[in-house]
Amino acid sequence: MNVTASTKTPRPDGDGRGYMTEERRLIRDTAREFTMNEVLPVANRLDPEQGQIPMELRQKMADMGYFGIRIPEEFGGLGLGAFEYCLVAEQLARGWMSVASIMARGQAGWLRLGGSLSPRNAERMQRAARGEFLQAAALSEPGTGSDLASISCRAVRDGDHWVITGSKYWCTFADGADYITVFARTAPPPSADKRYLGISAFLIEKPRGQLPENCEGHPIPKIGYFGWNTYELSFQGTRVSADSLIGEEGKAFYLMTYGLETARAHTAARSIGLAQGALEDAIAYAKERKQFGMPISEFQAIRFKIATMATKIQAARQLLYFVCNEIDQGRRCDTEASMVKYFASEMAEEVTSEAIQIHGGAGYTKLYAVERYWRDARLTKIFEGTSEIQQRIISDNLLGKSATDRRMIEQAFDHLA
Template sequence: MAAGYLTPERRMMRDVAREFAMNEVLPVANRLDPEKGDIPRELIDKMGELGFFGILIPEELGGLGLGAFEYCLVAEELSRAWMSVASIIARGNSFYTSVPGTGEERRRKIELMAKGQYLGAVALSEPGVGSDLSGVACRARREGDEWVITGNKYWCTFADGADYISVLCRIDDPEAGPKGRTINISVEKPRGELPQGCTGAPIPKIGYFGWRTWELRFEGTRAPVRAPGGSLADEMKAGEGAAFALELARAHTAARSIGLARGALEDAMAYARERVQFGQPISDFQAIRFKIASMATEIEAARQLMHHCCQQIDAGQPVRVETSMVKLFASEMAERVTSEALQIFGGAGYTTLHAAERYWRDARLTKIFEGTSEIQQRIIADQLLGKPSIRGSN
């Protein structure tokens, strides 16, 4: 690892996260993931005490005031135990910009968020809308100082457990023009319930257990505007901070991918040392040794690219292409590495008796969310080659 990246303070933070992940998160994951159980509230509270939800929140708002590097450092460690736990910290951190309310009330909520006591969810996708958010059809019309939301959303993880949902809507407003504009509207709700005027059902998933992912229907759901008495321009300006930075989200996904791959590698190494065939541990066989060497190399390559991207993000440098590269490379790497780990386990890997299958299932998702691998390839290719000369060719 590059010494310049890992300062003593960062090493200390990594070690705290690693100890917590292995001693607190991993046993819970091994017990609850097979039965599709939810992340316990007690675990969330412990993470809040350690500051994991407030890494990116400014100190004056109760957070640690750190950067993308520390955020991804912690995410990798948590994902090595359970990716859902590495993901839930995002429901604080960058979400603080979308917290509803104004003035002191909003400040108090952000301070609670930094402790893991007030968390958000986001509803972007729709049944017919995935990566192309320009097709968003969920509508919001303004009535006085309230938004009224109508439409369907899909893939809203933690919709029930969050304290509010940030809903991407198309605005019905004369100022927005004939095509309208999109805005994130924060809908507050009781924890453990869906918002008033909203119904839904959990989507059956093959992984990413620990929390539920929802299909939602908003039928006249109401939420206060951010700029009471103001124009649409005032409202858009007040909500500018509510947009979710894709560059940071993609670096976070890379960190989660690396954590998953590392978990699979470490478990496979331990199993290879213990599993005896033909009178010797399979870790003596060249085929296994070469697999492990390649797996470790890919993980470290992804980590170094992630560290570089995080440094650039924290320095305020443009990293749209670099974060697409690290998200693409790390997620594709994670699927390969976790699959190889499963192969090392042999038949034992195809059971739920070992965590290898969990890492494999969750790694597959990293190639899909926060922009598919194909979306990342398009971003990178457009930067290298320019936009396609014939529109619609891809």
């Protein structure tokens, strides 16, 4: 994938074509071909048996440059923007959402955003671009999901090391990753309105297929998002060197929030990819399935369902293009990023559900991929901030924080104290 970003600022025409330079069309179409030839057959074979994403497929992704889309060229990446990143993510999710997600485990993550440009970190970024240094993120905890400022996992300084103790939940790829980024509290919050201070991030390297030393974990049984394991972790005095700290001590919450716009755009792209896959499968099935002597695609009820599905997908895609363009132009778009994450994920569940309806009883079997799209689409409304969190962000930005929200913050702080 030897393509560089266009230096021209695309004009956002109403149909979206103003965003799509020739380079971007090439990136999209290449990712589409890769997905249909390499990803989809693997997903159709392994997802029903809850198999793992094969190393062979991961290597092919690395050869395409997909793990280094956002890493600067000087470190071996493609040096592209959120737009190109999401174009590829949408296509990969059309095949298997887990593959579109593992792509994000490259990109050098918080290391790129908060790490120093030391020779060691430069080498790590080069490995990440090659798909050889992939990340798992340990943020959520058994009692802490959306309210990440309330994490209780602790890290205590002990000479030249930090000692990490506490539990983490929803850590996908904890076993297969090359390192885990752990967010832990290194100091108590100074006040109720500054609960986000005192949280630090640590890079814990480990062998693939293992957990860090003094860390126990168990896979969480899931209804979807197969291809890799999601863990509950218990850090029991895991020691890491002092230079494992990413960014400034006590200010890791800024790292969490800094990349949220792109992360939410990425989730929207995955949602759109799932919906697109379901739509295409529904159209193909409707043309083949005959009832009352004709294909069901001839029935108005089915035709209207497909028309509505396609319209919702296109609306989400155009909003995504706008958000990605704003991100790449360096303009703040936290409200719009929440909007596209919210709208696209809600849309994906609706569209994939309708695709099952079009398939009838066949859609409720594992013989067709629409049930996979449906299961995975349901998750997009939860991770990277639930739909309710997105609605709260949007409404807060439009109306200001409510008095109820302020009281909730004060009560949470009292509980921590």
